[in-house]
Amino acid sequence: MLFQPAIIALLLAAGLAVLMLAGAAPFAVQVIRHWDIGSGSERQLALERRTYLFSTLLAFVLVAQLAALLLFVFNADRLAAMFVGAMCAVGTLNVNAWGFPSLLMQIAVFFLAAMWLALNHVDTLARDYPMVRVKYALLLLLLPVLAVNFWVELQYFLGLKANVITSCCGSLFSGEGKTIAAEASGMEPQPALVLFYAGLALAIGAALWHWRRASRLSGYATLVASAAGFVASIVGVLSFVSLYIYEHPHHHCPFCILKPEYDYQGYALYVPLFLATAAGLGAGAMQPFARIASLRAVLPRVSARLAGLAAAGYTVFAALATWFVLHSNLILIEH
Amino acid sequence: MRPWLEKQLHLIDFTLVSLARRKTKNVGLLLAYTLIVFVLASLSLFTHALRSEASYVLAGSPEVILQRMVAGRHDLIPAGYLERIGRIRGVQKKEGRLWGYYYDPVVNANYTFMARPASEVADGTIMVGSALARERGLAPGNTISFRSYAGKLFGFTVAAVLSPDSELLSADLVLLSESDFRRFFEYPEGHYTDIALSVANPQEVRTVAAKLSAALPDSRPILREEVLRTYQSLFDWREGIVLTVLAGAILAFAILAWEKASGLSAEERREIGILKAIGWETSDVIRMKVWEGLIISLTAFLLGGIAAYVQVFHFGAAVFAPVLKGWSVLYPRFTLVPAVDGLQIATLFFFTVVPYTAAVLVPIWRAAITDPDAVMRA
Numbered sequence: 001m002l003f004q005p006a007i008i009a010l011l012l013a014a015g016l017a018v019l020m021l022a023g024a025a026p027f028a029v030q031v032i033r034h035w036d037i038g039s040g041s042e043r044q045l046a047l048e049r050r051t052y053l054f055s056t057l058l059a060f061v062l063v064a065q066l067a068a069l070l071l072f073v074f075n076a077d078r079l080a081a082m083f084v085g086a087m088c089a090v091g092t093l094n095v096n097a098w099g100f101p102s103l104l105m106q107i108a109v110f111f112l113a114a115m116w117l118a119l120n121h122v123d124t125l126a127r128d129y130p131m132v133r134v135k136y137a138l139l140l141l142l143l144p145v146l147a148v149n150f151w152v153e154l155q156y157f158l159g160l161k162a163n164v165i166t167s168c169c170g171s172l173f174s175g176e177g178k179t180i181a182a183e184a185s186g187m188e189p190q191p192a193l194v195l196f197y198a199g200l201a202l203a204i205g206a207a208l209w210h211w212r213r214a215s216r217l218s219g220y221a222t223l224v225a226s227a228a229g230f231v232a233s234i235v236g237v238l239s240f241v242s243l244y245i246y247e248h249p250h251h252h253c254p255f256c257i258l259k260p261e262y263d264y265q266g267y268a269l270y271v272p273l274f275l276a277t278a279a280g281l282g283a284g285a286m287q288p289f290a291r292i293a294s295l296r297a298v299l300p301r302v303s304a305r306l307a308g309l310a311a312a313g314y315t316v317f318a319a320l321a322t323w324f325v326l327h328s329n330l331i332l333i334e335h
Numbered sequence: 336m337r338p339w340l341e342k343q344l345h346l347i348d349f350t351l352v353s354l355a356r357r358k359t360k361n362v363g364l365l366l367a368y369t370l371i372v373f374v375l376a377s378l379s380l381f382t383h384a385l386r387s388e389a390s391y392v393l394a395g396s397p398e399v400i401l402q403r404m405v406a407g408r409h410d411l412i413p414a415g416y417l418e419r420i421g422r423i424r425g426v427q428k429k430e431g432r433l434w435g436y437y438y439d440p441v442v443n444a445n446y447t448f449m450a451r452p453a454s455e456v457a458d459g460t461i462m463v464g465s466a467l468a469r470e471r472g473l474a475p476g477n478t479i480s481f482r483s484y485a486g487k488l489f490g491f492t493v494a495a496v497l498s499p500d501s502e503l504l505s506a507d508l509v510l511l512s513e514s515d516f517r518r519f520f521e522y523p524e525g526h527y528t529d530i531a532l533s534v535a536n537p538q539e540v541r542t543v544a545a546k547l548s549a550a551l552p553d554s555r556p557i558l559r560e561e562v563l564r565t566y567q568s569l570f571d572w573r574e575g576i577v578l579t580v581l582a583g584a585i586l587a588f589a590i591l592a593w594e595k596a597s598g599l600s601a602e603e604r605r606e607i608g609i610l611k612a613i614g615w616e617t618s619d620v621i622r623m624k625v626w627e628g629l630i631i632s633l634t635a636f637l638l639g640g641i642a643a644y645v646q647v648f649h650f651g652a653a654v655f656a657p658v659l660k661g662w663s664v665l666y667p668r669f670t671l672v673p674a675v676d677g678l679q680i681a682t683l684f685f686f687t688v689v690p691y692t693a694a695v696l697v698p699i700w701r702a703a704i705t706d707p708d709a710v711m712r713a
Contacts, residue, residue: 003575005379006678009685016693052617053700056625060692064685071685074678082564084541124618162568 006075007157013068014150017061021143024054028136037128051132055120058139062113065146069110069274072103077258082162089255098156105149110274111281112142118282119289122302126294134289189332192239199232200318207280207311214300214307216287222307223284229314230277233321237269241321244328268320276313279306343626346619350626353606364595365635371588372639372687373646374581374654379679380643381652382574382659384671389566391672392503393559397531398540400557401547414525416551423532423546425539431527433516437481437509442470448509450516458512460494466506468496483519491515573659578686585686589694596698607702608710620703628695632688640683648673 027050036044076089076099086092093099116138123131206225210218237254245257245265257266283306290299354361401420403410417431433450446467456462463473473479473493480490497505516522532547534540537560544556599607607620646652648671652659 003572005574005578006682009682049704056621057696064689071681078678081567
């Protein structure tokens with residue numbers, strides 16, 4: 001299945017990311033060992049110049065990874081036609097054991113990349129680059145994650161064997177295609193509804209608090225609340241939002257809402273959700289460095305702005321989800 | 336937000352003016368970039384159009400086709416098979432089909448002969464596909480004779496030429512009555528070529544197929560969804576192969592972009608030196624260069640994409656058709672239904688903008704770290 005254009009593109013992006021990060025690794029080690037902003041030595045000057053290159057490079061790689069997540073899901077959805085019993089991305093991801101790990105890795109890479117980019121952004125705003133060491137140490141930690149992501153993705157795509165007619169036998173060949181339970185089982189709608197709105201209210205509240213009054217405490221609260229809000233949102237989508245969109249009491253799939261049959265409503269839901277979560281996590285991730293002298297003025301401003309973005313994203317998501325639910329003809333909960 | 340936006344606007348403004356100052360260099364790059372986007376976009380638009388064409392065509396075909404196998408080869412369905420299938424729940428209609436191939440030495444092409452009930456095609460008359468009619472110069476009312484495989488000559492009157500709208504399916508088709516068909520090919524009485532079954536519920540198709548192969552172990556059911564899947568993956572595979580072949584071109588383009596970006600003229604170098612001397616930071620220069628790359632990328636993407644769209648849907652994709660369509664003597668003429676797909680565009684973006692950006696990053700950085708004094712002293 002490797003000769004599928006989107007698969008080639010995904011592997012290209014993942015491979016390029018690993019290569020670039022691996023290329024940056026020796027430099028990262030150098031920075032960690034020799035960085036000294038007070039020194040005027042030749043080595044320090046060279047290091048300072050190179051940080052520009054590697055920051056730009058990594059920003060590019062990580063932004064490409066953000067786009068890759070979208071392409072990955074899009075592609076998984078489209079490939080469903082190739083497999084017996086697969087109706088949407090769930091089926092495609094279930095074709096072999098690597099599918100869901102690959103998606104989860106891609107999501108993890110997305111959020112880690114977003115947090116790193118947030119740190120990087122703050123760091124470049126300060127005069128003395130106080131977080132350079134931390135940044136590059138984190139980069140060294142990010143490298144194995146990206147490598148694993150590439151490897152899992154490769155395993156997944158290599159393991160995809162389309163059920164296509166061979167010349168010798170017709171349907172007997174694909175006859176044992178297992179029917180895939182596309183129903184990711186969700187919670188009961190009522191507790192899920194409570195959890196969903198509570199989680200989102202928490203996330204929006206924490207983000208607003210941090211937006212108005214940027215302190216370390218509210219920053220960490222935003223981090224935790226964003227993570228919780230993300231989980232609550234996904235649970236909510238699984239257990240009732242998707243049901244209302246499909247107007248079907250047993251169809252829990254989080255991917256079918258991405259299909260044209262449902263007017264791509266899923267993208268309208270997921271894009272703000274992922275952006276908000278990334279912004280919230282980014283705002284929280286920079287809090288440990290809030291006490292650094294050169295960041296004291298800049299950092300709260302940036303993290304407050306990120307928190308504002310997070311609050312806006314969650315609000316859009318919640319409003320859209322509520323609107324989909326109210327406009328649906330399905331009745332799940334009777335008053 | 337405002338100052339940030341304003342800063343970017345001014346940067347873009349500056350970049351556009353500076354791009355315009357070095358017209359020849361940038362136009363050359365833009366042309367090469369547009370060309371590569373054009374080639375790749377034609378490829379993906381065309382395969383996507385073929386894929387959707389295949390699914391439109393197959394939408395009207397029967398859900399299950401049953402063939403009989405003898406020693407692993409396709410054989411005729413003997414008399415009584417239709418009855419042996421009996422009633423299978425979910426099957427709306429089952430019919431034995433009669434069709435075969437006939438080689439016409441006049442045009443060196445194979446025709447598909449297919450029997451229709453006498454109510455549609457009277458004995459002694461035929462209906463022909465439009466590609467065939469074109470090739471043999473036939474019009475309704477003409478007579479044509481075919482020499483059968485047994486050596487006998489059969490004359491037919493052309494009752495009608497099939498509509499060109501269905502040309503993808505009917506290019507080489509000859510429809511004749513069942514009794515004519517049996518006489519022409521000396522087909523044994525009661526035998527059929529294969530059996531077509533219609534199943535209303537798509538979820539029952541696999542069960543029906545399983546029952547069929549249990550009832551008639553010497554047969555093979557072919558499902559429409561399988562044929563569709565085969566077409567999809569066939570076109571994907573062809574696209575992937577062409578893409579792999581074109582990887583060399585993408586690489587060459589990346590090298591060109593690298594060259595163009597790193598070959599800074601003395602004037603450009605001085606410009607960057609002056610910018611830095613008047614207070615621009617390295618990151619500002621990088622940002623300006625990134626904007627430059629983005630402007631070139633998006634312009635090339637848009638131009639190449641539009642050119643590819645026009646090429647594929649208005650000029651019949653002359654560039655890739657021979658590789659992707661396949662060939663035949665009586666090849667149907669068909670116009671593709673314009674279809675653009677988000678996945679295709681996203682993939683295309685990954686194939687062009689990502690390599691370009693990756694290639695120009697290092698040269699951009701090299702340019703940005705230029706020391707003002709080193710430049711101005713030179």
